[in-house]
Amino acid sequence: MAISDIPVPLRLKPSRHFPFLARHPWVHAHALAELGDDLDCGQVVDLLDFEGNWVARGVINPKSRLRIRLYTFDANIDINESLWRSRIDAAIARRRLTGPFDPEGAERAIFSESDLMSGLIVDRYADCLGVQFTAGAMLRWQGAILDHLRTALSARSVMVRMDEKTSKHEGVEPQGQWLEGANADGPVLYTQNGLQLAVDLHEGQKTGGYLDQRLNHLAAAQYMSGRNVLDVCCYNGGFGLLALKHGAASVTGIDSSAPALEQAKLSIARNGLDGEAFGQSSFRMADCFAELKKLGEEAQSFDAVILDPPRFAGNRHQVDTALRAYRRLNSMAVDLLPPGGVLVTCSCSGRVSRTDFLNMLLDVGRRRRRDLIMLENRGPAPDHPIAISCPETDYLKCVIAQVE
Incomplete structure (x- = not known):
């Protein structure tokens, strides 16, 4: 019926x-x-x-x-296919406020609550879309939404996903299929910050990659010239690749995902960052906590440490545990830095407020008897806008600090 x-x-x-x-x-x-x-x-x-x-x-x-x-919140507005089409068009127009359309680039085209479409996330990688439904109720209009996305963004391929955890919470079947497209099984190439990168829309995280950090990658890279850099939770090398491009003496990447590390190595070769004009790079698969502890026990030292861990707090009951994890991770990172070293530390846990995160860093400095001087206090790229009425959309923190 x-x-x-x-x-x-x-x-x-x-x-x-x-x-x-x-x-x-x-x-x-x-x-x-x-x-x-x-x-x-x-x-x-x-x-x-x-x-x-x-x-x-x-x-x-x-x-x-x-x-x-x-x-x-207007009783005169009906919820139907026409509303979704207008919201998609408005979201795409919102992205153009910060720059022209780049057919070879990548961007978050729809960001759920921030674009008044709670339960829908759309990332565009060149002419391919990664679509993530996080609300089971939105699936009622899935066909109309995907048809309009394909047309509005001139997409040749669309990947729809709903991860197993979300499916369980929403009481629906997991989604994961190519709806349309030619030769969409391999990695999708796109450009970002002057580099050619690849994303696996089948197996990658969420809708494929982490576009929210792209301007933070660029900002952090400005501090990396001549430095030996440790990139912790490097995923496919977003921070480390740009550090090499901007003159880092060396980059050591650590992540627990073998496919992500393989993508990082391929991206270094694809962009010629393994040539004589660039610093050395190496990657190792390891748990971030265990590896930082090991490096500390070995009295290793780096000129810059980058921390970009996964979300530690999925709900409000996990905030205290998450803050303890951030404190431990940042404390071990500070121990690896000499005076004048640079710490780039991030949190994508929306339940951990910016104030909580900064207070955690204050505590790290107190416990380690080090001064942390904040150079930049950053958030996500503007294609991840924040809805003032939904504070949960203000999730990403990126602090660049000098440690004395």
Whole structure:
């Protein structure tokens, strides 16, 4: 049976409407007086306060703890294919505010809540798209959304993914298939920061790569000339490759993923960074904590250490554990740096606030009796905009500091 286009009203518990008056897009089940358990996934709902006043319009997934995602706070706007097309067009136009379209480049074209399309992430690599649905309810309009993305971004291939963990939380089948395209099985080549890079949209992380760090890669590289650099959690070499290009004496990359390290080595060869004009590079597969501990025990020293670990806090209950992990990682990194060394340290844990992260670094300096002088306090590239009404979108921290 087809899902009705007529919104179904659902009420909130008393005094639970205030976040949504501020246009926050997530309604968890515990905020609802009426759970809507009998509704279909993808049913449009009208969110009402406890007194019955209209608040917002969204889409429900009865199998998810994030029960309703809100998409409009105007009762005159319907949620349908036309809305998704207009939101996609607006997101693409937003990217053009910061630069012209680069057909060989890469960018995040749709960033979920920040582009008013909660549950959809789209990365463009040249003429290929990596699409990640994180909301089961959005799959109702999957065909229309993908058709418009292909047209609007002139894409020859589209990869749709929903990882196993997200699928379980959303109560839907995992996604992972090429919907359209020729010879899309191999790596996709694209340009970034003057380098030719490759991404594996089948097996790579999330939608393929980490585009949010690209301007941080470039900013950090300005400090690396003549330095021996340790790149921890290097993935496919984003920081290290640019460090070599900008004159680093050597780069040592550490990561736990063998395929990522292989991509880093291939990128060095592809861009001629292994020639006599560039510093030495080496990569090793290892756990970041174990390897930093080993290097410290061996009394090794580096002129710069880069830390770009994976997310340590997936929910608010993991924040304290995450901060302890960041403190340990940064403490071991500081121990490897002589006075005047450069520390580039990152966190992609949205639950860890920028204030928490800086306080963690303050504690590292206190415990290690070292001064950390912050040179730059950075966030993601502008194609990863921040929705003021959804603080969770302000997730990426990148601090460049000198350690005395």
